[in-house]
Amino acid sequence: MTTTCSSAVAADQGNAPVAEKTGTRSHTRFNTAFIQGSDQPPDLKAFLEGNSVVPGTYRVDVFVNRGLSGRRDIRFGPNPVTGAIEPCLTLDMLLHFGLDAGRLGKPGTDDRQSDSQACFDLPARVEFARVDYQPNNLRLNISVPQASMSRSAKGYVAPELWDRGITAGFINYNFSGSRRSNRGQRADQYYLGLRNGVNLGAWRLRNESSLTYGDAQPFRFRSNRTFAQRDVTALNSQLTLGETFTDSQIFDSVRFVGAALASDEGMLPDSERSYAPTIRGIADTNATVEVRQNGFMLYSGNVSPGPFEITDIYPSGSNGDLEVTVIEADGRRRVFVQAYASLPIMVPSGALRYSLVGGEYDSNQDNGATPHFASGTLVYGLNDRVTGFGGLQLAEAYRAANVGAGINSGFGAISADLTHSVSQQPEQTLSGQSVRLRYANTLAMTGTTFAVAGYRYSDDQYRTLNEHVEELDARAERSGFGRAKDRVEVNITQALPQTSGSLTLTGSEQRYWGVTGKTRQFYLSYNANWRSLSYNLSVQSNQTFERGGQRQTDNRVALTLSLPLGGNPGASRLSFNAVRDSAGDYNQQVGLNGQVLDDRDTFYSVQAGQDNRSGASGFGKLNTTTPFGRFEAGYGQGTQYRAFSVGAAGSVVAHAGGINLGQTLGETFALVQVKDVGGARLNNYSNVQTSGNGYAVLPYAQPYRTNWISLDTRQLGADVELENAVTQIVPRRGAMPLVTFKASVGRRVQFELVRADGSHLPLGARVEDQRGKVLAAVDPTGRALVLSEEDHGVLTVTWADQRCQAAFHLPPKDPQRTYERLKAVCN
Numbered sequence: 001m002t003t004t005c006s007s008a009v010a011a012d013q014g015n016a017p018v019a020e021k022t023g024t025r026s027h028t029r030f031n032t033a034f035i036q037g038s039d040q041p042p043d044l045k046a047f048l049e050g051n052s053v054v055p056g057t058y059r060v061d062v063f064v065n066r067g068l069s070g071r072r073d074i075r076f077g078p079n080p081v082t083g084a085i086e087p088c089l090t091l092d093m094l095l096h097f098g099l100d101a102g103r104l105g106k107p108g109t110d111d112r113q114s115d116s117q118a119c120f121d122l123p124a125r126v127e128f129a130r131v132d133y134q135p136n137n138l139r140l141n142i143s144v145p146q147a148s149m150s151r152s153a154k155g156y157v158a159p160e161l162w163d164r165g166i167t168a169g170f171i172n173y174n175f176s177g178s179r180r181s182n183r184g185q186r187a188d189q190y191y192l193g194l195r196n197g198v199n200l201g202a203w204r205l206r207n208e209s210s211l212t213y214g215d216a217q218p219f220r221f222r223s224n225r226t227f228a229q230r231d232v233t234a235l236n237s238q239l240t241l242g243e244t245f246t247d248s249q250i251f252d253s254v255r256f257v258g259a260a261l262a263s264d265e266g267m268l269p270d271s272e273r274s275y276a277p278t279i280r281g282i283a284d285t286n287a288t289v290e291v292r293q294n295g296f297m298l299y300s301g302n303v304s305p306g307p308f309e310i311t312d313i314y315p316s317g318s319n320g321d322l323e324v325t326v327i328e329a330d331g332r333r334r335v336f337v338q339a340y341a342s343l344p345i346m347v348p349s350g351a352l353r354y355s356l357v358g359g360e361y362d363s364n365q366d367n368g369a370t371p372h373f374a375s376g377t378l379v380y381g382l383n384d385r386v387t388g389f390g391g392l393q394l395a396e397a398y399r400a401a402n403v404g405a406g407i408n409s410g411f412g413a414i415s416a417d418l419t420h421s422v423s424q425q426p427e428q429t430l431s432g433q434s435v436r437l438r439y440a441n442t443l444a445m446t447g448t449t450f451a452v453a454g455y456r457y458s459d460d461q462y463r464t465l466n467e468h469v470e471e472l473d474a475r476a477e478r479s480g481f482g483r484a485k486d487r488v489e490v491n492i493t494q495a496l497p498q499t500s501g502s503l504t505l506t507g508s509e510q511r512y513w514g515v516t517g518k519t520r521q522f523y524l525s526y527n528a529n530w531r532s533l534s535y536n537l538s539v540q541s542n543q544t545f546e547r548g549g550q551r552q553t554d555n556r557v558a559l560t561l562s563l564p565l566g567g568n569p570g571a572s573r574l575s576f577n578a579v580r581d582s583a584g585d586y587n588q589q590v591g592l593n594g595q596v597l598d599d600r601d602t603f604y605s606v607q608a609g610q611d612n613r614s615g616a617s618g619f620g621k622l623n624t625t626t627p628f629g630r631f632e633a634g635y636g637q638g639t640q641y642r643a644f645s646v647g648a649a650g651s652v653v654a655h656a657g658g659i660n661l662g663q664t665l666g667e668t669f670a671l672v673q674v675k676d677v678g679g680a681r682l683n684n685y686s687n688v689q690t691s692g693n694g695y696a697v698l699p700y701a702q703p704y705r706t707n708w709i710s711l712d713t714r715q716l717g718a719d720v721e722l723e724n725a726v727t728q729i730v731p732r733r734g735a736m737p738l739v740t741f742k743a744s745v746g747r748r749v750q751f752e753l754v755r756a757d758g759s760h761l762p763l764g765a766r767v768e769d770q771r772g773k774v775l776a777a778v779d780p781t782g783r784a785l786v787l788s789e790e791d792h793g794v795l796t797v798t799w800a801d802q803r804c805q806a807a808f809h810l811p812p813k814d815p816q817r818t819y820e821r822l823k824a825v826c827n
Helices: 091-096 465-472
Strands: 018-021 028-031 056-064 065-077 083-086 130-134 139-143 168-183 187-199 203-214 218-230 237-245 255-263 279-283 289-291 294-302 306-310 322-327 333-338 354-363 373-382 386-395 398-409 413-425 428-443 448-458 484-495 502-512 516-529 533-546 553-566 573-581 585-596 597-609 615-626 629-638 641-655 658-662 668-673 697-698 707-710 720-722 726-729 736-743 741-745 747-754 766-768 772-779 785-787 792-798 802-809 819-825
Touching: 065 091, 065 553, 083 130, 130 629, 168 294, 187 294, 203 294, 218 294, 255 289, 279 289, 279 322, 279 516, 294 306, 294 641, 306 533, 306 553, 306 726, 333 516, 386 413, 386 465, 413 465, 573 597, 585 615, 641 697, 658 697, 668 707, 726 736, 747 792, 772 785, 802 819
Parallel strands: 056 139, 668 736, 747 819
Antiparallel strands: 018 028, 056 065, 065 083, 130 139, 168 187, 168 641, 187 203, 203 218, 218 237, 237 255, 255 354, 279 306, 289 294, 289 322, 322 333, 354 373, 373 386, 386 398, 398 413, 413 428, 428 448, 448 484, 484 502, 502 516, 516 533, 533 553, 553 573, 573 585, 585 597, 597 615, 615 629, 629 641, 641 658, 668 697, 707 726, 720 741, 747 785, 766 772, 766 792, 792 802
């Protein structure tokens, strides 16, 4: 087929049909006389006027620079200059969509530009701006230079597009288990962490709990928190009812049963995320690492020998020390405490953050004291450099007040605050203060990042609400270290010149008023590469100082080397690891790890080692990630011990369409449906695909932001056709939206359509099925490639003012053929 088009074709081109496309800046004409290869005059009206719009008002989805920005009723009318039917975009609309008013050009003098409610000719006023409407999808695309966008609106999606999701229930599980035999004595230890939930309309019901079992204790079930939560859109806040923790940045976290209303920064443009601590340490063998806060186990998992780093720790509330226990394969246990606090309190100018909490204190202990309390905090951005904050906390026989400020200076962000408390005890009234400093900065010239640097000092009579209740309740379990006196902590990352690696320093020291004098934790790591060799040198020190002068010290040094055995990304890697502690004990191992049979989702790891305690040893582990979860198993054996470990993590989701197994869920996730299509994979999500019922669990999504979801069409085969392989969702926090991809399943058939006299049908003729669904257009040779959902039926072909029908009956399906070829007579 040869096609020639011109924007200046004269009107006197003989009798050739000439079509004019409207709705554009220039009147483009197409001379169809140059199209060859068809027996009949072509019918190209559907192609040339595919985007024509009838004047009126339409509710459309507005996309700005490919991001979903809003759903609005837009009026379409003729442009007085060009006559084309165009959307009427007012200045108020454009500002709502995130455009910068100062960069939209000066208003014109005509009546279309006279006020904020008049039609604003965006392409004429902003260079490189384009507006395109897709009537079939009710989608309005606006493209503008990024410089014309308001910085504060980056990534922001209007609340009317936030999706609260469907009614569904889920169980998210994390299981780890181990069995160790040492000198004939067996020790079992199992942990099951659960996050359960039900979504009912705007409400989200949640429970976090754990089940533990071991030789040292029977089965023990503990619930960490159970609550109901929903958005309060008008206030950009979350309403929480039930058993949970205060999320205070101002006061230490308190467990309570009651109600809380707190700002949700995720609903706002350019929001900041909560700080989560990183646990670093060194393991001698294939060990189990447990992390507890306030006695509740937050994490339990297996790590390989050498330095480890755990980042998926989500403590309840802020400013709570973490107790880390490392259980080696031979049963040895090491415990150290890592303190952490949130980043300096800073918000943008004019931003307001608040929290209001009221309820009953919950110590999570049987017969523990449960005084009523109320708490309120407020953070406000006074200007771009200064943030003011404060709060009040009131309980039975207790009150505390806080005031502070954060400053964004040229030397970094720093916040300082003072808390005054009054605790009325049975025999005395204690009144004291606590001072806290926090600092964060990145030095671009030196490549130094201070993630957290904090200091806190509390005098002898200062009491937090937790300490006040603990002293009132004689039955309460006392902290193992006593009340905190002062604490200093630092987390520094230093990038070294050129490609010589980086240094990471994490350290903290805390002193106590009780029997224990202080604890100190220190971790220093150097990472670098030499050609394809990666190496890491790390030092860890954990110390406890008693008042009487006794000191417990655990220092260790580790060296790790890793070398790929090949140039491709999936090549196996050879590793070496050596650890030595201050007691003179050492452990060294050589290992090999990589993919199993080029499977990108299944990995193996084997090690052989030597240490002065158990002699020679060997370890092996296999882990795989499937659409239904992540699973692993490992085995290790030394001269005097054997260790076996297993792990599994995933989810079970129940919904109106059935029950699906999935990978570990985030706080917000989604359900994807491709009806009647199993095995459809999602792009950009590792090993996520639809099961037999046509559903897949998308394990995580970003709340209040646009999430792109696309199907890998290469895996669908020729017998599946999608209306659209890419879509977007904007979920609310904790929601589970249903994402539906409309798919047609049938047989691919190339029909040769001819009339009764044997002549071909014209190019561009539309082919429809019996339900009026458009299947294809006829090509220049009279053929049409369609996906037929039926083995027999009738096709309707229309062109110009003519139509005909062609009956067909497909032969039995041949798996060897990609598509069928069939001649059909159209009468």
